[in-house]
Amino acid sequence: MSTITTEELAETTLLRFATAGSVDDGKSTLVGRLLHDSKSVLTDQLEAVERASASRGQEAPDLALLTDGLRAEREQGITIDVAYRYFATPLRRFILADTPGHVQYTRNMVTGASTAELTVILVDARNGVVEQTRRHAALAALLRVPHVVLAVNKMDLVAYEEKVFAAIAEEFTAYATELGVPEVTAIPISALVGDNVVEPSANMDWYGGPTVLEHLETVPVSHDLSHCHARLPVQYVIRPQNSDHPDYRGYAGQIAAGSFHVGEQVTVLPSGRTSKVAGIDLLGEPVDVAWTTQSVTLLLEDDIDISRGDLIVPTKDAPATTQDIEATVCHVADAPLTVGHRVLLKHGTRTVKAIVKDIPSRLTLDDLSLHPHPGQLVANDIGRVKIRTAEPLPVDSYSDSRRTGSFILIDPNDGQTLTAGMVGESFAAPEPVRDEAEDDGWDF
Template identity: 90%
Template sequence: MSTTTELTETTLLRFATAGSVDDGKSTLVGRLLHDSKSILTDQLEAVERASASRGQEGPDLALLTDGLRAEREQGITIDVAYRYFATARRRFILADTPGHVQYTRNMVTGASTAELTVILVDARNGVVEQTRRHAAIAALLRVPHVVLAVNKMDLVGYEEQVFASIAEKFTAYATELGVPEVTSIPISALAGDNVVEPSANMDWYGGPTFLEHLETVPVSHDMAHCHARLPVQFVIRPQTAEHPDYRGYAGQIAAGTFRVGDPVTVLPSGRTTKVSGIDLLGKPVEAAYTPQSVTLLLEDDIDISRGDLIVPSKDAPSTTQDIEATVCHVADQPLTVGHRVLLKHGTRTVKAIVKDIPSRLTLDDLSLHPHPGQLVANDIGRVKIRAAEALPVDSYADSRRTGSFILIDPADGTTLTAGMVGESFASPEPVKDEAEDDGWDF
């Protein structure tokens, strides 16, 4: 079988790396790309030159992903670095996320679409607060698989007990968070132990190498069982002589499958019709599924615009102005009760008010701090929001796309908060609405 044929038949795994600063995330990624022969010669030569200019004897593999000038100067990762590579068994999209606390928001971005999250810890330090924060975010985002990579085992003499103690502590914490699966792997990214090839220094470890686990972890892209959702991004009216009456509704299918003849409902209006045609890449098809970008044609001429949601009539979500969610606050400015914001859900953006902040999660013991009054950068908490218009929201447990939203500062467009509808570590007691009447009476 040719290499081209093999790659077309392999699955795609999206994964993200996370961990505290200097735990070795970028070095691990660089080692993975280097040892799996997934980097070009000129890329390696550029890294060797950059390493030599810094007085290093060998190539600093972390520079393969730390692409920003500021990152190379400081020796840290700031932005999310995306890399695409493939082996004979699988294709990969990798997001290398920052370790600094102030860049935790970027970890949320990198893990939001991941099927697997790699959380690194330094074998000398074990589980620290940032480790717990990243585990909590992975749990909130419902990432199906979590890998605990215990790095720098060479600096603790490759001791099995050090690895076992860290793995036990982290697994217990992740289990409390509701993480469905944790795989622990002892590695040395700098030396290459258990990254691509098995380590001769840790013969006590009988599990897979890091790459072997990435190649074999089960990944399901079958979204046919999910309720179909198409957020309308654009209304297409070409007005040509060939198609004088063409009216299509374009967007990326967020979940499920649409077929010609399906009865559908347009939300939030609630009007119903049927799918009369589906255009994919300019050609008609009988069915389309996530994550394809398509244009739906409908039997009836209905008033539909950007921000509307097309769904199967039998599986239509309810619409509501009142949303309860768990959020990760990512902005420097606090989120407070009574805060006026813009809520972006799918392709729709509406005015909203933060009516209450019932609780904030304490990462040390997973307890809930009741009524904190505000959330500051990197806080995880529960919020109650009232939108100016009814929104068709799903539970995040049912759909990561239509069950999520972001809150935006209406003054400057800054992203404030990433939210997951219905997600909760616990069920706080019902609370009285504390937002003051400020004229935004929705």
């Protein structure tokens, strides 16, 4: 692979993707092979892996060691935590989230896949679609990951039989389609040998599709946030204390979705005040338009009371504000989330007090059944919750925007993240029940 210049790198697109697979499906080996064969491994890293492999009596380097960085991961031969890897080819830049496959690490997969545009799900060609494969497909559908790659691994152990691959691909695709996954691409591979990972396989001439890397380099990022309704969560208000710009007042933040244009009518939420974009500063220079992920400063024609936590949106595409949120959540803390739990809800740059009013159901990933009114969610549980916030929030549906349709719940006592949420439809909650025994400022 040729060396990529800084200019070429700047012109490439970015793809965030996650990997998932059951224990011993070879996921870490696949990631290691992908990094190794795409020339994305530093020399000293490869030498360290070769030394570690030799100490174990292995002639070839164990590429799984490139990703399993924790001591416990290396000792047990499993992936425990999410590991992020960054690499690039002349066609695209990548952020890879290598997530665990164990059931008890469901929360880690949710974390890694929540921002992914594509998920690679591995299966062992000898075992086919298993229970954990179905769980991973369900999570990909739940998180609305637009592209799923089914990597049927260890094809070398089934004599590269086309019928084995075809049967697995057909079963998985039918299941994923039923879940609502919009696109599945099945690829037969051998991560250990390198078949169809970066280079086409000479052992599977019956397969005419792309390799894993070819697909990653060419898959369209169809849900590009630049085409969503524009959203700018305000992080900071800039008022320079100098005589050169005595009237300068800018509202800085990273654009979460869409694009903003000079002259555009905007609304500030939750206040509902309106104005027009008078200017946009990007890296200290004025521009006429700015879009998703750029960190900018907006200047408005009117002097409006705006502070951190407010959301600037185009007036024509303004979301409704609500204090009642219904959402699908994944509980990530060891302590359970219960009805009546008093929490902090962080949405964008705004954090407000909230109360868990109800937990209508818990999802059983084994068969996708719903367990009604479980009363609580424990670590790795996925369920529906109804939340009442102390202040109105401008939330989008997660199906419309994964950035402004998501939130986290935080323990107000120690700041621990409790739950990751994906906003569903809002609902009219009953009147809040006040705690008559004590007024501590949490009832609203």
